[in-house]
Amino acid sequence: MIILGITAFQHDSAACVLVDGKLVAAAEEERFTRKKHDGGFPYGAISYCLDEIGASINDVAWVAFCINPWLNLHRKLFHLARYFPRTLAFCRDQADYSSGIPSMMVAKQYLRKLPGYDPKQARFKFQFVEHHIAHAYSCFTISPFDEAAILTADGIGEWTTTLLAQGRGNTISKFKEIYFPFSLGAFYTTLTTYLGFKRNSDEYKVMGLSSYGKTDEYYNEFKRVLRLVPDGEYEMDMSFFNYQFGKIPYYSDKFLLTFGEDRKPGQEVSDRHAEVARGGQRRLEDALLHMANYLHKITGSKNLCLNGGVALNCVANGRLIKETQFEDIYVQPAAYDAGAAVGAAFFVHNGILGNPRDFVMDNTFWGPEYSHEQIEAFLKLAKVPFREVKDPSAEAAKLLANGHVIGWFQGRMEFGPRALGKRSILADPRDPQMKDVVNEQVKHRESFRPFAPSILAEKVSEYFDFSYPSPFMLLVYNVLPEKRKVIPSVTHVDGTGRVHTVVKSMDPLYYNLIAEFERLTGVPVVLNTSFNVKEEPIVCTPKDALRCFYTTGLDDLVIDNFVLSKTPAQRRPR
Ligand SMILES: [Fe+2]
Incomplete structure (x- = not known):
């Protein structure tokens, strides 16, 4: 049985293919279009994956899409109405969040443009998968663990930004979800743009820059911005932000008053920028440690699975394995949205079809090769x-x-x-x-x-x-x-x-x-x-x-x- 997993219409579009429950091929669309973080429909990646197994879209049994655009639609509409007209920018934001929703809703139609598509032969079932469930399946079901605590964090899924869960066998149980506008991914992306780097792209530059900071001057300020509350939760003081309205810049005047003037792209990086990066990075680490410790307390598990774009923060990941009581950690190598395509496909294989788990993703070599x-x-x-x-x-x-x-x-x-x-x-x-x-x-x-x-x-x-x-x-x-x-x-x-x-x-x-x-x-x-x-x-x-x-x-x-x-x-x- 062939299952095709897809990520599209946000950023880092990708595709993967499972054959009888085993991953056979996976790749990001950007590698084929040569457009970094390409968020379009992944025609190149899908074609590659199907070519790899000598199949066409007509042979596919299921197509799994890594987000469900119909989920929490009422929350989005309520949010847009509540803060209108400030949320006009949210609607216009073509790069992230809401803009992809109309395209996602009709994602199935895009598959008809694939080479060889024959409406008489194509019989695939199309499945939207809740985004953080896709992230959770994308780290747990292909991990080496029978049981594990699961932590996923990104900018935003349908409305969830953070999921605390536990996986056993081929099922995943949710403990807690944190909703937009509280979002560790958006917090870090805001910091990224404040420091003059590209959102949803250059977050790792902030991590690299943070190592040059030496003081806790701004870290203490970030404790006011991002607060840790009991039971593994966090809250954010939204008066520091504009991203909840989709407004550029993502940070507010209060943020500028607290942390100083923002860095313009290309401007020289100063010691103050490094100090701000250090403060934000440390606070992100605090939040992840706080949630991981809570997860350990309630699950008693020895194993931790991480996913979502925030899980690419390897400084934080290093602290999670060193400083929590988890003995083992699995971070899926494509932890950002590209990898959610894999999770969506395994959700169908394990979650919907109920197949037992028999695949571990222990390497990343799933792309094209040349003889x-x-x-x-x-x-x-x-x-x-x-x-x-x-x-x-x-x-x-x-x-x-x-x-x-x-x-x-x-x-x-x-x-x-x-x-x-x-x-x-x-x-x-x-x-x-x-x-x-x-x-x-x-x-x-x-x-x-x-x-x-x-x-x-x-x-x-x-x-x-x-x-x-x-x-x-x-x-x-x-x-x-x-x-x-x-x-x-x-x-x-x-x-x-x-x-x-x-x-x-x-x-x-x-x-x-x-x-x-x-x-x-x-x-x-x-x-x-x-x-x-x-x-x-x-x-x-x-x-x-x-x-x-x-x-x-x-x-x-x-x-x-x-x-x-x-x-x-x-x-x-x-
Ligand atoms: Fe995500």
């Missing part, structure tokens, strides 16, 4: 010089040890925002200049943003203060003080690192690369960042990779077992 022959034919067609090597891992390790910055393109593209060794840019973490080199010459992005370390899983305790596995690069630990000078380019300003633990069984080629780098240098760590430049999605095809290679300061491209190297004249100045 050796396809890549060779493309390189020849492109008329670029390349050489074939026997062992791309050893070749790449040698290049890294010699100070090269390389593009690494292998196998199936990652699903989710992190590059985990399939579409990565890699460099030597030992070189203290490497962070600036990659930021300025390759990624063309802000200098305050850190890079992540990929480390052999069995070596993590030699370099970090915590060794819990982090296969999806979603947990932040402290680099041990004596190792900070060993891997300076992946040690953030506050001594932390966004860890990616690599096990051989999951990705032998990438594991071997790091192991070979260790043999050459004594260090079992490489600098890993996504294979893209600023404002572009991660590369998907060999063509994308080639374009990125020749338009940036990358020295080499290792693609399948072919190596492209720039000449000394073409390379960035050393």
Whole structure:
């Protein structure tokens, strides 16, 4: 049986396909349209997923859509009427929240435009799935746990912004929902726009910037903005915000009076901006810890599953595993709305059809791949010089040890925002200049943003203060003080690192690369960042990779077992 899961008409549109209850393919639409966070209907992603199994839309039994636009409609209309005319902006807001609702309501019609659609043959059932239930299924039902506490948090679903629940077997029971306008996602997005970054896109920049803050000056102010109340709940003082009206800016004059003038996009980042980022980040962490501790108290569970866009905050996630009594944590790698497509599909499989759970999402490699022959034919067609090597891992390790910055393109593209060794840019973490080199010459992005370390899983305790596995690069630990000078380019300003633990069984080629780098240098760590430049999605095809290679300061491209190297004249100045 084929189940197609879809996210569309908000941001980060995506599709996935299950065959007999097992995930077979999943991808974000942005990778195909090359439009970052593309929120349109995911024709590219659906076509890819169906092609992967040699099927068409006519063969699909169920289509699961990750939001139910009819749910809580009365609450939305009441909210719009209550605050009219201030909520006019809400109606006009084309990027988020309400604007997608009319399109969502007729989402089924969009499927008719898929290639090969035949109204006589297509018999699929179309199912809207409550958004936070999709988030909950997307982390629990594909986790390794039989039972777990579940915490989902984002900007807004239908009206819910936060869900506290428990999963057992193939059922999920809700404990508590927090409704709009109280929203941790909207809180953090407001902070993101206040600091001059893009909403629903640049939230991780705030997290990176927060590490530069040193005082609790603004943190104490944020305690007034976001209040923790008993029973795992939080409240917000809405006089600091405008987002509840859909109004730009999302922050009010009171917010500006409290935290100072906002930063305009492109303006220099000051110490005060870093202090505000620190205050907001810490308060977000407080709220998540507060809810997780409550969940632990009422469920007694050892396991915690996290989902929703807020679950991509790896600094907070690191604290959740370190500072709560949960022993195990599972954060689905595409925790934002793209991953809710997977949850919607599993809701149909487990929740509606009642099938037992028999799938664990233990890797992110669900996207397109290209064969050796396809890549060779493309390189020849492109008329670029390349050489074939026997062992791309050893070749790449040698290049890294010699100070090269390389593009690494292998196998199936990652699903989710992190590059985990399939579409990565890699460099030597030992070189203290490497962070600036990659930021300025390759990624063309802000200098305050850190890079992540990929480390052999069995070596993590030699370099970090915590060794819990982090296969999806979603947990932040402290680099041990004596190792900070060993891997300076992946040690953030506050001594932390966004860890990616690599096990051989999951990705032998990438594991071997790091192991070979260790043999050459004594260090079992490489600098890993996504294979893209600023404002572009991660590369998907060999063509994308080639374009990125020749338009940036990358020295080499290792693609399948072919190596492209720039000449000394073409390379960035050393
Ligand atoms: Fe969401």
